[in-house]
Amino acid sequence: xxxxxxxxxxxxxxxxxxxxxxxxxxxxxxxxxxxxxxxxxxxxxxxxxxxxxxxxxxxxxxxxxxxxxxxxxxxxxxxxxxxxxxxxxxxxxxxxxxxxxxxxxxxxxxxxxxxxxxxxxxxxxxxxxxxxxxxxxxxxxxxxx
Amino acid sequence: xxxxxxxxxxxxxxxxxxxxxxxxxxxxxxxxxxxxxxxxxxxxxxxxxxxxxxxxxxxxxxxxxxxxxxxxxxxxxxxxxxxxxxxxxxxxxxxxxxxxxxxxxxxxxxxxxxxxxxxxxxxxxxxxxxxxxxxxxxxxxxxxxxxxxxxxxxxxxxxxxxxxxxxxxxxxxxxxxxxxxxxxxxxxxxxxxxxxxxxxxxxxxxxxxxxxxxxxxxxxxxxxxxxxxxxxxxxxxxxxxxxxxxxxxxxxxxxxxxxxxxxxxxxxxxxxxxxxxxxxxxxxxxxxxxxxxxxxxxxxxxxxxxxxxxxxxxxxxxxxxxxxxxxxxxxxxxxxxxxxxxxxxxxxxxxxxxxxxxxxxxxxxxxxxxxxxxxxxxxxxxxxxxxxxxxxxxxxxxxxxxxxxxxxxxxxxxxxxxxxxxxxxxxxxxxxxxxxxxxxxxxxxxxxxxxxxxxxxxxxxxxxxxxxxxxxxxxxxxxxxxxxxxxxxxxxxxxxxxxxxxxxxxxxxxxxxxxxxxxxxxxxxxxxxxxxxxxxxxxxxxxxxxxxxxxxxxxxxxxxxxxxxxxxxxxxxxxxxxxxxxxxxxxxxxxxxxxxxxxxxxxxxxxxxxxxxxxxxxxxxxxxxxxxxxxxxxxxxxxxxxxxxxxxxxxxxxxxxxx
Numbered sequence: 001x002x003x004x005x006x007x008x009x010x011x012x013x014x015x016x017x018x019x020x021x022x023x024x025x026x027x028x029x030x031x032x033x034x035x036x037x038x039x040x041x042x043x044x045x046x047x048x049x050x051x052x053x054x055x056x057x058x059x060x061x062x063x064x065x066x067x068x069x070x071x072x073x074x075x076x077x078x079x080x081x082x083x084x085x086x087x088x089x090x091x092x093x094x095x096x097x098x099x100x101x102x103x104x105x106x107x108x109x110x111x112x113x114x115x116x117x118x119x120x121x122x123x124x125x126x127x128x129x130x131x132x133x134x135x136x137x138x139x140x141x142x143x144x145x
Numbered sequence: 146x147x148x149x150x151x152x153x154x155x156x157x158x159x160x161x162x163x164x165x166x167x168x169x170x171x172x173x174x175x176x177x178x179x180x181x182x183x184x185x186x187x188x189x190x191x192x193x194x195x196x197x198x199x200x201x202x203x204x205x206x207x208x209x210x211x212x213x214x215x216x217x218x219x220x221x222x223x224x225x226x227x228x229x230x231x232x233x234x235x236x237x238x239x240x241x242x243x244x245x246x247x248x249x250x251x252x253x254x255x256x257x258x259x260x261x262x263x264x265x266x267x268x269x270x271x272x273x274x275x276x277x278x279x280x281x282x283x284x285x286x287x288x289x290x291x292x293x294x295x296x297x298x299x300x301x302x303x304x305x306x307x308x309x310x311x312x313x314x315x316x317x318x319x320x321x322x323x324x325x326x327x328x329x330x331x332x333x334x335x336x337x338x339x340x341x342x343x344x345x346x347x348x349x350x351x352x353x354x355x356x357x358x359x360x361x362x363x364x365x366x367x368x369x370x371x372x373x374x375x376x377x378x379x380x381x382x383x384x385x386x387x388x389x390x391x392x393x394x395x396x397x398x399x400x401x402x403x404x405x406x407x408x409x410x411x412x413x414x415x416x417x418x419x420x421x422x423x424x425x426x427x428x429x430x431x432x433x434x435x436x437x438x439x440x441x442x443x444x445x446x447x448x449x450x451x452x453x454x455x456x457x458x459x460x461x462x463x464x465x466x467x468x469x470x471x472x473x474x475x476x477x478x479x480x481x482x483x484x485x486x487x488x489x490x491x492x493x494x495x496x497x498x499x500x501x502x503x504x505x506x507x508x509x510x511x512x513x514x515x516x517x518x519x520x521x522x523x524x525x526x527x528x529x530x531x532x533x534x535x536x537x538x539x540x541x542x543x544x545x546x547x548x549x550x551x552x553x554x555x556x557x558x559x560x561x562x563x564x565x566x567x568x569x570x571x572x573x574x575x576x577x578x579x580x581x582x583x584x585x586x587x588x589x590x591x592x593x594x595x596x597x598x599x600x601x602x603x604x605x606x607x608x609x610x611x612x613x614x615x616x617x618x619x620x621x622x623x624x625x626x627x628x629x630x631x632x633x634x635x636x637x638x639x640x641x642x643x644x645x646x647x648x649x650x651x652x653x654x655x656x657x658x659x660x661x662x663x664x665x666x667x668x669x670x671x672x673x674x675x676x677x678x679x680x681x682x683x684x685x686x687x688x689x690x691x692x693x694x695x696x697x698x699x700x701x702x703x704x705x706x707x708x709x710x711x712x713x714x715x716x717x718x719x720x721x722x723x724x725x726x727x728x729x730x731x732x733x734x735x736x737x738x739x740x741x742x743x744x745x746x747x748x749x750x751x752x753x754x755x756x757x758x759x760x761x762x763x764x765x766x767x768x769x770x771x772x773x774x775x776x777x778x779x780x781x782x783x784x785x786x787x788x789x790x791x792x793x794x795x796x797x798x799x800x801x802x803x804x
Contacts (some may be wrong), residue, residue, distance in 0.1 A: 005802055007798060007801065007802060010683045017226070019253065019254050019258075020226065020250075020253040021253075022253075022258070023224070023252060023253025023254055023257035025256050026257055027257075028256055028258055028259065028260055031259045031261060031264040032270055034268060034272060034275070034801045034802070035250075035254050035273065036270055036794070036797055036801065037225070037250075038773065038789065038794075038797070039729065039771055039772055039773050039786070039789065040586075040772040040773055041775060042747075042772060042773065042774035043773030043774065043776060043777055043786065044777060045776070045777035045778075045788065045791065046777075048791070048794050048795070049776075051795055051798055052347060052798050052802065055798055055799050055802045055803060056802045056803060057798075057802055063782060067679065071676070071772070071796060072677075072749060072770060072774065073673075073675075073685060073749045073770035074749060075772050075774050076776050078747065078777075078778075082777070094260065101228065101714070110778060111633075114258070128240070135764055136583065
């Protein structure tokens, strides 16, 4: 069975705390995603996401606070705008937009975090590996560097 | 100032993998993790231990740092929320900068959520590798320290401003209380009696006003306005305009001779225009400071040639027509904004005959009519002909909770003050009919619902659930058309007078002040708090605090609590010998910055500004909270978050995915 590689960027105030809660609640979920804790989901630059695809990620997950709950007031809205735009651009780069998922998960939603991880892993699994053809454009960029 | 350009020094990183008993070791092969990392570039020491957080565990870390001359350590253990501080402290004891510590979370986010030992172990190795990459480029940081000026500015002299000023003064700090009007007291001093206890507003307010004026730590600046504020938390410079009162308050002895001779008669604002005052006046008898004020806009001309009567009769020679605006500069460390509210305008409610009919009045006008010090000495008389009204209709939610035409929010206090109005009316005119139109009655406060029940049951006030559609005049009666939404029928009520429970809106003209102060508001112009749940009395702008209705509709107890909370926050700030700020900020590399200014719009804290001369962005790191939204938006890579630079994130991504 195909085991996708998923890179997750988690806001330290909400989704990363939710991931911790999933841990303390011993909720088991798939191992495919690896987490990076950031100060706010708005710290995630679309370049970080594209870079993750180039470095072998088959999917990228971003977790932020629910609308209105951002620790920095409106960082999550900035993230929403960036991700929406990035998703529009992705097909031009040969990447299916479903390979990115942005989700609002509060610190109390450990169960939701685990569910979303399983769902997203399944989703990427069904999309298959981000293959060479899909990566072609990114490779091109590689050569130019 | 990212040291990104410099090649990572040959850091000596130590890795400490914790078993956490079997919590980690039961799933993750900790020995294999420690072993696998031994050869990883940058790692010069790697070990595992049963409980890293225990005393012997910490001692081992301290000893190893010293012995192996480590300049960065990684603890692969539980979530950083649990023991990051513990290990930072241990590292500090060993002489290592706390920002050289990385916590790799292999418990909550690995061993506790996975069962496959092989996969969990491989994941743990990848997590640790990511942190090694980050650690290689971590800088040693020092907390940012700034001095604090232990003096506060309170803007607004209503109940919230007075309470905040008194509390701060009682903490032992000096306070400047600035009020734009001639007296402090705000809206509360205009009220007759207050719900739910019916104590007289003036009786409970005037002692506070006098206390504020006499307190040796409070400098009262009435008839003053804040012009501008510069600086930052702990270190503000404030420019305050002293408006000309034309009467020297230190000389005025309130003899009142000037008022007697003044020929100009104008509507009295304190009585909501229901009575008249002279152009030289005292706003109300208990005004603080007790002095006359000359209202230049209504004076015949501030010139002895044109009138000059008041100046002639003033024995104390307190009147000077040549007074001009003067400005004072003050240094303060914190600012409390307590600018209050105003009522939605009568003109906006044309369908209710607002402004058109004299006997359709707002709640605050009715307060004055009820007040013993009001235009009719507390006898309820209607404005048009002075008759005692035998029927009054009260309309709740006038302008509030109307998403289509007016304001979508609830003004919160109207249900209670309408109940109070209707009750007081029934007490004074027992044979009168009081009718209240309501959408629903919101009486959630201590003893509030009991008060409302009393209005209905003891005072026999008629409550009709429904909205009023139109109010018009027929003869000397007002006809109120509405719908009874419980029966589904149209209702028509005849009234001698109508009282509209007008929506509360932002204070008139406050937006200019807030723009000058660069303070954020919500879409209705009320002050925005730093966090709706966890930081409700702080502004987003560090050093600014909120109190009272400037922040949103509130009743008196809530206002007073918020004012005290704001004062306590000011006290917190002032009790620190210096302000300590997390250094995880986002500075700018001058050489890379193109001066586009995109990051300015990203920053909710106003920490960034554009230096127009040098065309680069400068950052006030005291204001930066370190969210990193600007770093992600910077098109040049000039804005880099300390210890979470793009370079570090890229390196972590590579290591975590390829490891």
